[in-house]
Amino acid sequence: MKLFTDGDADLSLIRGRRVAVIGYGNQGRAQALNLRDSGAPPIVALREGAPSRARAEADGFEVATPEDAAARCDVAAVLTPDDGQAEIWETALKPNLPQGAALVFAHGLSIRFGLISPRPDLDIVLVAPKGPGSALRSEYEAGRGLVTLFAVHQDATGAAEALALSYAAALGSGRAGILPTSFAEECEADLFNEQAVLWGAIPELIHAGYETLVDAGFSPEVAYFECLTEVKLIADLIYARGIAGMREAISNTAEFGALQGGRRIVTPETRAEMRHILAEVRNGSFVAELMADASAGYPKLRASRREASSHPIEEVGRKLREIRPN
Numbered sequence: 001m002k003l004f005t006d007g008d009a010d011l012s013l014i015r016g017r018r019v020a021v022i023g024y025g026n027q028g029r030a031q032a033l034n035l036r037d038s039g040a041p042p043i044v045a046l047r048e049g050a051p052s053r054a055r056a057e058a059d060g061f062e063v064a065t066p067e068d069a070a071a072r073c074d075v076a077a078v079l080t081p082d083d084g085q086a087e088i089w090e091t092a093l094k095p096n097l098p099q100g101a102a103l104v105f106a107h108g109l110s111i112r113f114g115l116i117s118p119r120p121d122l123d124i125v126l127v128a129p130k131g132p133g134s135a136l137r138s139e140y141e142a143g144r145g146l147v148t149l150f151a152v153h154q155d156a157t158g159a160a161e162a163l164a165l166s167y168a169a170a171l172g173s174g175r176a177g178i179l180p181t182s183f184a185e186e187c188e189a190d191l192f193n194e195q196a197v198l199w200g201a202i203p204e205l206i207h208a209g210y211e212t213l214v215d216a217g218f219s220p221e222v223a224y225f226e227c228l229t230e231v232k233l234i235a236d237l238i239y240a241r242g243i244a245g246m247r248e249a250i251s252n253t254a255e256f257g258a259l260q261g262g263r264r265i266v267t268p269e270t271r272a273e274m275r276h277i278l279a280e281v282r283n284g285s286f287v288a289e290l291m292a293d294a295s296a297g298y299p300k301l302r303a304s305r306r307e308a309s310s311h312p313i314e315e316v317g318r319k320l321r322e323i324r325p326n
Contacts, residue, residue, distance in 0.1 A: 039170075125150065
């Protein structure tokens with residue numbers, strides 16, 4: 001796989017385009033600020049009355065409605081939540097984007113699962129930073145960047161790849177690396193990871209370990225440090241050194257414990273369930289459930305948030321964060 005860097009990107013391409021950033025949340029704000037600091041100041045597109053409108057204006061951006069911004073731009077970066085992108089496309093972007101414009105996505109879901117059917121005259125590209133907007137911005141300000149994935153779904157003008165690389169470089173990602181992928185690969189891997197590893201499995205594992213210790217009579221504070229706080233420490237080690245390098249940095253006792261326990265938790269049945277999760281992602285059933293919950297006002301998601309916030313580990317965490325030194 002070729003790793004693209006700043007030397008492979010022509011920043012003058014994005015600087016010469018009229019860019020609109022659709023949405024001003026965590027990713028939208030970071031991308032808008034990085035684009036501006038790279039010499040490609042965007043219009044920020046928000047609905048009238050949007051809560052983030054005041055912040056975008058305070059940051060010095062021109063703010064327009066999505067319809068107005070679409071009519072005035074030739075690159076539209078769609079950085080709103082996945083569940084609302086189809087509506088924005090149909091009502092604001094599809095009827096107003098000029099011929100030969102480009103749509104930039106930070107996640108492949110709307111294209112991969114057909115929530116948006118783009119006009120044939122448009123370039124459709126993916127520029128997906130591998131991290132939250134807060135990290136994208138802080139790394140840029142530090143003179144570094146986040147690794148970013150890019151892909152071309154539709155190359156109507158013959159210049160879609162060059163534009164995608166230029167946009168990614170304006171985010172600062174050419175400093176770290178820009179990796180080619182496809183909309184399907186980025187989307188499917190991301191949806192799988194969210195469920196089976198990062199946001200699904202790891203918090204569930206932390207809860208289970210905490211409950212096991214507390215139920216056995218251990219203090220909640222000790223259980224919190226053992227099962228939650230040390231997750232950051234191992235994540236930092238793995239990020240810096242890889243999994244094998246992490247094992248070299250821990251004690252023999254910890255490493256032997258990993259040998260004894262790891263595969264008793266992640267069993268063949270666990271791996272089979274991971275394959276089932278991936279199959280549900282790829283066949284579209286997960287996205288169908290996501291959109292159904294979104295259409296109903298997210299009852300499942302809101303119930304899950306209430307359950308997570310009421311777990312005893314959260315109160316222990318609040319108390320410990322209040323007393324620990326900064």
